[in-house]
Amino acid sequence: AQTVTQSQPEMSVQEAETVTLSCTYDTSESDYYLFWYKQPPSRQMILVIRQEAYKQQNATENRFSVNFQKAAKSFSLKISDSQLGDAAMYFCAYRSAFEYSGGGADGLTFGKGTHLIIQP
Amino acid sequence: DAGVIQSPRHEVTEMGQEVTLRCKPISGHDYLFWYRQTMMRGLELLIYFNNNVPIDDSGMPEDRFSAKMPNASFSTLKIQPSEPRDSAVYFCASKRLAGDSYEQYFGPGTRLTVT
Numbered sequence: 001a002q003t004v005t006q007s008q009p010e011m012s013v014q015e016a017e018t019v020t021l022s023c024t025y026d027t028s029e030s031d032y033y034l035f036w037y038k039q040p041p042s043r044q045m046i047l048v049i050r051q052e053a054y055k056q057q058n059a060t061e062n063r064f065s066v067n068f069q070k071a072a073k074s075f076s077l078k079i080s081d082s083q084l085g086d087a088a089m090y091f092c093a094y095r096s097a098f099e100y101s102g103g104g105a106d107g108l109t110f111g112k113g114t115h116l117i118i119q120p
Numbered sequence: 121d122a123g124v125i126q127s128p129r130h131e132v133t134e135m136g137q138e139v140t141l142r143c144k145p146i147s148g149h150d151y152l153f154w155y156r157q158t159m160m161r162g163l164e165l166l167i168y169f170n171n172n173v174p175i176d177d178s179g180m181p182e183d184r185f186s187a188k189m190p191n192a193s194f195s196t197l198k199i200q201p202s203e204p205r206d207s208a209v210y211f212c213a214s215k216r217l218a219g220d221s222y223e224q225y226f227g228p229g230t231r232l233t234v235t
Contacts, residue, residue, distance in 0.1 A: 043209060045226035091163065107153055107176065108224060109163035 002027045006111035014119045021077045023092030031097035034075045041087040087118045124227035126204040134234045138200040141230045145214030202234045
């Protein structure tokens with residue numbers, strides 16, 4: 001079974017600064033997807049960014065980027081120019097790529113989350 | 121698009137009562153997932169469906185939990201009898217097979233409190 005570990009229960013950053021959230025995972029599969037989800041106090045789960053394991057290029061979405069190190073099984077999220085609206089819980093998640101095999105691997109495996117605080 | 125719809129948003133019930141949570145996935149989505157979020161265990165997959173058929177229910181904690189998907193636009197998660205340890209936020213999510221095949225869209229969740 002796959003596991004996802006987020007070792008930082010809480011992080012704090014000054015507004016406009018850059019912060020990096022860590023995530024490591026364990027899997028024996030060679031093809032998979034990795035995600036970062038944001039959960040603000042409203043508790044709505046919002047997809048921030050995704051990475052396909054077969055792509056070497058790191059994904060980027062505006063101020064959000066990832067550092068994907070497949071050999072090290074590491075998937076960190078960098079938030080540049082932090083804004084007050086970025087304050088939330090951030091969850092790293094893993095999903096197998098074998099959705100077409102009928103093997104039942106379509107669900108997401110989540111880390112425990114990192115609470116991000118933005119200091120004004 | 122209205123997004124994934126869940127009802128009720130909040131549910132408070134007494135131990136031993138039956139609880140039914142409801143979900144309407146995004147129209148055209150082939151997959152439907154039920155997740156549970158607690159402080160202790162985080163977000164866990166309970167069960168998911170593909171084209172209304174349950175594919176993996178290995179995350180369902182015990183026989184008190186059951187889920188159905190009678191048609192493509194509706195699913196229920198039932199707990200009978202409920203216990204205080206079932207208190208959690210329950211999320212429903214859906215996704216398509218084609219196009220954005222790897223993005224799951226989450227509903228707003230149902231906060232369940234069992235006293």
